[in-house]
Amino acid sequence: MIGNTLPLLFLDVDGPLIPFGATRQQLPHGYPTYRSGRETQAADANPLITRIDPAHGPRLMALPCELVWATTWMSDANECIAPWLGLPELPVVIWPEPSDEDERGGLHWKTRGILDWAAGRPFAWVDDEITDADRIWTEAHHPGRALLRRVDPRQGITDEDFAALDLWLRLHAG
Template sequence: MLLFLDVDGPLIPFGAADRTYARYDRGLSGPPGAHAHPLLSRVDPELGARLSRLGCELVWATTWMDDANDCLAPWLGLPALPVVCWPDQDEPPGRLHWKTRPLVAWAAGRPFVWIDDELTGTDRGWVAAHHPAPALLHRVDHRYGLTGADFTAVAEWLRRPDRPVDGRRRR
């Protein structure tokens, strides 16, 4: 099972009305420059272990590209992860997210979870119509990032033997 992971929003919360975010410090270990990123201290380093416990193949699905492996993976205690390379493309029609088609292509028919803060019903409908395997498109509130409730929702979906495609049962 693949798990496509966005960074801004799910891992790095932003946009909270009071602009108060938890701060985390892992010391100065890690690759040179990794701790220079101004938002890294907003990322809970325990998220790496929690993501690993889901038992999925983690894949960066972010505009951070390889910077996610340079900066975030060490902070989270994760190995270097595969990175989705975004193709040059025109904006998709309607409200379809620009990541939706490339992620379905990258999954190549395999089941997946996609964690992002910009998902809509349009993306869920398109994936249900164009992807043959189960898929969960889980939207995270960008103001708080991944929470216990998000992990519970994803874990419960992963445990289901009849995993639906976002609410639609497979026939």
């Protein structure tokens, strides 16, 4: 790592921040919804945003890292999600076209783009679709340290996830 450069934290939205997929038996009353005090037209247009706990914003900002959106929401994450969480505008990973080779090998279509963006810097990646294939490929192709943290999409990011991220990022911050 060069100088005091902070590690990157690549953050997915659907799954980690917006939980989904639980059955009625798992959540008989449905997902909790929140008000952020920073309601936007985007929250009115997409009611799933109210599943995002606004307390995640300050927790994310407290992590010793550079936050980067790694989501199919692309720039909409800055327009819709960042204000809800009280986050500043964040950089956004622009995704390359997925390759047939990646799909056959089980590699997530985001993996190459994240490693390209990281360019050797230490990074953590929070997503609900990370697999062992992504971990193996990252270890073989990324010269820096990396934490690939799979989040259960039915729960979203948890206290345990935040604790693991905080510990790992502190260990790898300049």
